């Protein structure tokens with residue numbers, strides 16, 4: 322029995338699944354926490370990966386591995402392959418002004434946004450790597466001058482697993498690179514002119530910066546580090562976390578995943594690239610050769626973490642309170658922009674409770690408003706997706722907060738559709754494992770693994786909750 326490892330290096334933690342390459346059966350599992358914050362030394366991801374690998378029984382008997390990772394984070398490397406500064410993560414909003422400047426440089430407003438959507442598939446927001454590079458060039462020019470290679474979290478971890486030292490050995494895949502902001506997702510080519518613009522350097526100089534080689538969906542990224550005893554290990558190209566989840570869920574056209582981890586993500590497989598000048602949809606690629614349009618919010622599971630903390634309960638307690646309240650929370654709406662927001666693009670926003678009254682100022686309604694506000698933001702993303710002609714036949718709910726009974730039961734009322742909840746699991750890591758098995762097999766198609774049982778939740782839609790949210794989502798203060 323050949324074993325494969327799938328790794329999910331996500332915002333809050335690293336998870337490793339070891340699965341049977343043929344059947345997909347789970348054999349071992351390990352996980353380790355990542356540090357808090359939106360600026361993280363990549364060494365912390367490497368340390369967490371090693372702890373998680375050890376907990377999962379190591380790689381000695383594993384034939385292939387692949388890494389799925391949080392997207393967009395800027396890992397800037399110098400000529401010796403050393404990390405220049407802590408990585409700025411996808412949820413770090415300091416590059417919001419840089420995003421605005423980059424749009425302005427292409428005509429500004431709707432023209433500039435449309436041009437970026439045409440060039441790359443996405444309109445720059447603070448999350449995208451290209452804006453972080455511009456921030457680096459302006460705020461830390463000394464560091465910017467030292468940049469010899471730019472990698473993203475999963476690229477860097479794959480490189481570390483391989484034990485390679487040469488920058489030229491860095492690899493990535495279409496799903497990851499499509500979220501950089503300097504890659505033409507429709508054509509599948511780097512845009513060195515955009516890299517140059519971000520760093521305020523000539524295109525000639527930009528071409529001397531090493532960008533990871535973009536691998537095909539089942540192309541080998543190399544082998545494991547011989548020095549660490551992983552020389553036998555075949556490495557897959559890896560993927561951005563949402564593309565890996567799509568692979569883990571076996572999504573095809575018409576399937577939608579709603580992931581509620583640190584980020585809230587609505588994603589769908591599309592046979593054609595999506596270019597949305599409004600910026601609500603990011604036109605990324607998937608891990609199989611197709612496309613994966615996404616709507617991503619900055620405020621996912623932590624909305625519920627914060628609400629539970631505020632109410633002095635655990636997650637089960639929060640779900641109980643929310644389910645004890647009536648839909649609409651007695652007129653209370655949570656605008657959930659606790660960490661600023663990305664979709665819609667409001668990086669300086671804060672959250673607010675709107676409609677508070679004596680009737681709603683109680684734990685049940687506050688909990689209900691938290692769950693409804695979180696889901697309404699995602700429902701707006703789903704609506705933007707359908708507006709772009711992305712077919713929606715089924716919706717699966719995944720990510721840490723999909724374990725909440727309140728999220729499961731309230732989701733169909735807000736989305737106005739049945740919601741399928743697969744067994745709790747690590748679908749990003751599973752997708753990475755499935756990719757590793759695919760690379761190992763050398764077949765044209767990814768192996769058919771048994772999919773997990775799903776539970777379907779149905780409920781009457783509560784249009785009025787969405788309408789109240791739509792009328793109030795602009796009612797927030799900006800952070801000072």
Ligand SMILES: Nc1ncnc2c1ncn2[C@@H]1O[C@H](COP(=O)(O)OP(=O)(O)O)[C@@H](O)[C@H]1O
Nearest residue numbers: 331332333334582583622636720721722724725
């Ligand atoms: N039962 C639950 N209800 C609500 N949130 C939960 C529950 N279990 C875990 N979470 C939250 O899910 C998040 C972790 O989910 P995960 O998908 O692993 O995040 P990420 O991929 O961003 O690291 C944490 O914020 C955690 O508090």
Ligand SMILES: O=C(CO)[C@@H](O)[C@H](O)COP(=O)(O)O
Nearest residue numbers: 331332391392411582583584
């Ligand atoms: O920014 C994106 C995708 O565009 C996020 O999906 C990140 O990739 C982080 O994912 P989680 O760790 O929150 O799951």
